[in-house]
Amino acid sequence: MSLSIGLGAHLTPAALIAGGTDGLAVTPDSWPAVTASADFLAAWVAAGKPCYGVTTGFGPLVAFDVDPTAAGHGLGLIRHLCAGFGPPAPPAIVRAMAISRAHTLAKGYAGISAETLRRWAAFAPEAGQLTVPRYGSVGASGDLIPMAHAVSGWLQRIGLSDLPARDALALVNGTALTTALASAAVATGERLLRWSMRATAEVMAALGCTDAHLQPRIHTLRGHGGQIATAAGIAAGLATLAGPARVRPLQEPYSLRCAPAVLGSLAEALAALTAAAETELNGISDNPIVDVAAEAVWHGGNFHAQHLGARLDLVLGAVVQAANLAERQLALILEPATNGGLPPLLASRPGAQSGFAGAQRAATAPAAQMRASCMPQSSQSLPTNLSNQDLVPFSVGSGWTLWDRLADWARLLATLLLAAGQAAHAHDHPRTTAFTAEHELSLGRFSADQALADPIEALTASLLISG
Structure with a gap:
């Protein structure tokens, strides 16, 4: 078409x-x-x-x-x-x-x-x-x-x-490249946001959590639209993963209880970027502007991409925090103190097996890299072009940084989803492993340590293009 x-x-x-x-x-x-x-x-x-x-x-x-x-x-x-x-x-x-x-x-x-x-x-x-x-x-x-x-x-x-x-x-x-990067960030960011809601539900199901902290009244009382929507999305995902609830603390860790706030903030940042990208895409960013109706040739600065640069930076910060959320949720289902009786690192024979030990280390590395790269670039102006361009937004730099960090976040989510699948196997609840089967990536219950790099990369690619 x-x-x-x-x-x-x-x-x-x-x-x-x-x-x-x-x-x-x-x-x-x-x-x-x-x-x-x-x-x-x-x-x-x-x-x-x-x-x-x-x-x-x-x-x-x-x-x-x-x-x-x-x-x-x-x-x-x-x-x-x-x-x-x-x-x-x-x-x-x-x-x-x-x-x-x-x-x-x-x-x-x-x-x-x-x-x-x-x-x-x-x-x-x-x-x-x-x-x-x-x-x-x-x-x-x-x-x-x-x-x-x-x-x-x-x-x-x-x-x-x-x-x-x-x-x-x-x-x-x-501002064509900045606009393209912003538009791609919106498409990918919204897709991964949906997967993050799904992953949160998967973790909650694996741990035997209830939906108590997802009750709509809680989030409506606060009033943030993104938080209300993401709480509902997580709850809807959890409802499809019906399984027996287990004894849990009165209050879940922040990485579960506050997930609607974290992901809701990202949803609102993506909405702001979407609106700015749509305006930019349909506006006039030329110089000069040949305005026949006004019988004028205007010399202005519509080519300055600060609008998009600032919002790309806003989304970047929210994406990094969403990745922090995924990394912490991964820790929840790997650590014996928080995983509700599952074996450490999901190793079925701890000591003889290492389970997700390598995968967790590999997930920690991009989490650190993401934090180090989230300084806003749209306020880092340097003069150039004989100081003709004496105040610039570096919007393309913001766009490429966000592009790369979205891929890092997808890898963290892939690791988390595969770990949640193993946790479901450990509890004999195949409901969770249905997700990996849909993507032809079901690992089955570990009987021996496995190299997880290829399954993680394959699932990462799937998350980036579908959902």
């Missing part, structure tokens, strides 16, 4: 990540707007009026005039910005970045030529084939360097040797 973009189309973060597999459909109303924008800009320049990047140099070199008819100015922009480094961005992110930029350009405020837009929109769903380094954007003046790498690869594929300066600048100047 094709994805509609441009004037009159409204994209969601979910649609950006999942849509466009059958191509992009630029809405009919977009083409007159795009043509009018390009014609207006041409007339503006012909009248001798200044326009950044068309009659001037780029960045701090705006003080220098250039011939708007000279060849090579646009290609020079792309070439000098191809200075990124690091591992290549995942294809899904590059693809979403390209589609996001096409959607913005098709709204008719960029002054880009209709032919350039047509070619870019036709290619954008295939942009995941391009090699785009992760690093280089500071999240201001748009995600210039990653977009320049994408545009350079695209030009080579379609056999173009140059671009008009305005077309080149329009393609690279916007």
